[in-house]
Amino acid sequence: RRTISRKQRSAANQxxxxxxxxxxxxxxxxxxxxxxxxxxxxxxxxxxxKYATEYIAVMAELLKxxxxxxxxxSETESEGVSHGNQSENNDWRQKRN
Amino acid sequence: ANERERxxxxxxxxxxxxxxxxxxxxxxxxxxxxxxTLRLASSYIAxxxxxxxxxx
Numbered sequence: 001r002r003t004i005s006r007k008q009r010s011a012a013n014q015x016x017x018x019x020x021x022x023x024x025x026x027x028x029x030x031x032x033x034x035x036x037x038x039x040x041x042x043x044x045x046x047x048x049x050k051y052a053t054e055y056i057a058v059m060a061e062l063l064k065x066x067x068x069x070x071x072x073x074s075e076t077e078s079e080g081v082s083h084g085n086q087s088e089n090n091d092w093r094q095k096r097n
Numbered sequence: 098a099n100e101r102e103r104x105x106x107x108x109x110x111x112x113x114x115x116x117x118x119x120x121x122x123x124x125x126x127x128x129x130x131x132x133x134t135l136r137l138a139s140s141y142i143a144x145x146x147x148x149x150x151x152x153x
Contacts, residue, residue, distance in 0.1 A: 027135060033136050033139050041120055046108065049115075049116050052142065059146070063149065
């Protein structure tokens with residue numbers, strides 16, 4: 001029905017806000033996985049999606065020649081991604097920067 | 098203005114779709130929510146980095 005009460009509208013708005021919070025948190029998590037230059041501005045949502053797609057493609061390609069590759073399982077990682085290889089990881093973006 | 102926003106949303110949707118196709122074990126005809134796409138991509142990247150940096 002098209003006529004909804006103020007209470008229902010308010011409840012729907014609250015649900016939508018919470019949904020957006022969880023979505024934005026997931027975006028932030030994905031951002032941390034993508035190597036960026038130290039003083040770069042935070043990636044926009046569209047940039048995050050595009051760079052994630054490219055990054056995965058590059059790594060999956062590398063995986064083919066990797067001697068210790070094991071592509072059978074995917075685990076959810078709780079925390080602690082190593083950012084030690086920043087400079088070489090950033091090279092994959094040279095063509096678009 | 099509404100049309101610009103709709104166009105922007107379409108671009109975003111397509112990007113979600115392309116990211117989804119990079120994920121293994123997700124059949125092409127399966128729909129994946131935006132939230133799940135983001136979460137699975139995060140996990141997968143972490144996994145790939147672990148595997149590829151194994152010998153560093």
